[in-house]
Amino acid sequence: MTIKEEMFSRIAKVFKRHGGITIDTPTFELKEILSGKYGEESKLIYDLQDQGGELCSLRYDLTVPFARYVAMNPTIQYIKRYHIGKVYRRDQPALMKGRMREFYQCDFDIAGHYDPMLPDAEILKILVEILDELNIGNYSIKLNHRKILDGIFDVCGVPKEKFRTISSSIDKLDKLPWSDVKQEMVKEKGLNESLADKIGNYIIKKGGRDLLEELRSDKLLSKHEISLEGINDMEILYNYLECLDIHSKVSFDLSLARGIDYYTGLIYEAIFEPNTISNLCSNMKELQFDKIKNDYTGIGSIAAGGRYDDLVGIFSPKKKKVPCVGVSIGVERIFSILKFRLSTSTIKTNNTDVYVMEFGSGNKSPSMVKERLQICKELWNSGINTQFLYKIKPKFRQQFDAAEKDQIPIAVIFGQDEIANNQVRIKVLGQGEQNTGELVPRNEMISKILDILKKTSKNNSYIF
């Protein structure tokens, strides 16, 4: 959680940098809201039992609940919202790859009627900023456009009603070879073989801006209206990405399809591509790199999203149409990369600054627990993060070990003499046990500690 909270905080910082405000939606939605929105993935939705009342399901992503929220609130015509929350999929878990049945997503979405590709470009800028803030190392962002893809299907002769299911097949290309995907299209989805091969010839194309020229000169696509809309969008987008200086981080890849039904325009996916040993783990033998790299290239996308202009309209009672574009950060997958790279044992999980210790109490001497509580109270009331040992007559060693184990920087130490003289000893820990700390009048304790803390600035940036 220490790592995850640091991740969330860096991600939220970027979201806020781009004007995002946060909303919260319920963990469960009406079952009918989620039905029919996710294509073949719908089978992974968790349903609640019918215990009386409405039939509900656990949310599958943060996008559909967001669209439902915008639709339900007629006054919302535009909004930039971010949401860090859990979603649920009845999938086969794969811990190593960060794939769980319950996992966090971090989403940013821009809703509203705007000029083409401006929000889309900012979303990609946000994605780049986040992946850089998280220091994950090498990655690439694949782009494609549903309208170009649909144009390809159309010119190849795929019947309209099969567009989405063929998209689903193509979406598997990151895990399966083309021969398997083609097999699925032919055997399961009833395309004839030459048609599948035509599709194959298109979706094999990858590149940058140059690929747009190639598509424009394609004799079929260049006359296809929908497809041309997509090509024009991509042209505008590339202009904006160059202004934002992130064009080198993206690649145009016609094989990117995305499994989810609701996308209507630009789609994208970020892939982790460890290219050096240091991307993975600082203290690992070079020899192991290939093996580990294989584990992680199987991790798939670490962020994805796209434009979905029709989803709000589906939920709106008055068919209010609000175009949207968004991105979802796959934090759990990124977490599994970071966790592997870090030496988790050295991460300080608490925020305690001071440990209050008594010495000299024991079988014969009385407990000084009341004085310890009073000192803790003063520290807490001054906002200083403080702990003490829950023993009436604690051994000194035991208190010292507890402070050391929690990597606490400062000890406030006292015995009968200090109490009698209205003093305490303040000792900076982790510098050897020789000295017994600085003797300080009790009423200077707080300011002295605040001074020390000011000098030892806390931050978690060492984490990753």
Next chain:
Amino acid sequence: MTIKEEMFSRIAKVFKRHGGITIDTPTFELKEILSGKYGEESKLIYDLQDQGGELCSLRYDLTVPFARYVAMNPTIQYIKRYHIGKVYRRDQPALMKGRMREFYQCDFDIAGHYDPMLPDAEILKILVEILDELNIGNYSIKLNHRKILDGIFDVCGVPKEKFRTISSSIDKLDKLPWSDVKQEMVKEKGLNESLADKIGNYIIKKGGRDLLEELRSDKLLSKHEISLEGINDMEILYNYLECLDIHSKVSFDLSLARGIDYYTGLIYEAIFEPNTISNLCSNMKELQFDKIKNDYTGIGSIAAGGRYDDLVGIFSPKKKKVPCVGVSIGVERIFSILKFRLSTSTIKTNNTDVYVMEFGSGNKSPSMVKERLQICKELWNSGINTQFLYKIKPKFRQQFDAAEKDQIPIAVIFGQDEIANNQVRIKVLGQGEQNTGELVPRNEMISKILDILKKTSKNNSYIF
């Protein structure tokens, strides 16, 4: 969410001040884990549908999952953990009182074998600090001890197997008069009437430390071993509360029972007690006070908890016993108090500092959208929270209105002239529209803006 996030952040600050580390547990647990832990409230648990695999339920609180976690991890012998998360209850919602089916709880728990009442006292200190940090106004914390309560039941003649169900009846005393509760004990739970009256004579007692003396001099209780353990605990606790200077915030109340089965020692509950009009709402007529006050006294407890020494053992395969004590902050109820008190319309929900505007583009003049994107890029890359209007040729008025609506403090403005001279205008907003801002060389834009922001320190403390 702006209010809630501010609440969570203040609460987490106190949790960390006391050495808390956070863990996350799944939203659903195995159904069998939750069964039989909540007494009569168990009927409110949400079950997931059986879609193959294990039978699961949504978590009902954060305490049982915490105990399960400690039990499952044999190396954990002690831990101070906090958890801010959602829980689920199939209850009748009451929005006004902040009672929902899905709601946040903020829990702090201390697990481990320690000397009596030291962790318990710190938990109460944490509770006081949180209620004060949230500025909720007047509140009181009721204390009682399960062992004293069980002693009372025993000396009155209640059979042991009815202890918990009679506790449940007494727990209703905050909503029902004694006559109704007595009725329930007699008619539904089969106590005879004189026995119920004996209980009534005990549980009517309230007070401070003095009540301990009264109980010690009670001829039945003073000879009852379990009850004496409870009385001794309370004596020690009061000593510690005095050291921590929070003894005046608590009251000892024998009618406090808590509905949940798993408590074994000290129990407590914080109640919101609006005593002045300003506790509720600054701009309300005095006459309305009584009506509103009634709405809010119905709000019930705003925090509760207690000691549960046996729960970890129930889940532990090796019957590892780890005593625990904890508190749960009812943030949604506190939220409903704060929300009512605040004028929500004035709260700034975004964190944007700069709005980038172009002027002079229109039908005849070319768009300067590329320059706008480049300026935004520079600001974002310097970590400055920035927005712009997603229009290629935006009207100046429209950009200005958008910035004003979002209460954005600074505008960066430019037209063709500024571009030609490599300059921008920086205008502090909200100071009248007379001036057109300060003309600044483009390469000084960032430092100039950072200067302005440094002077206008951001904080949300005005909120509540």
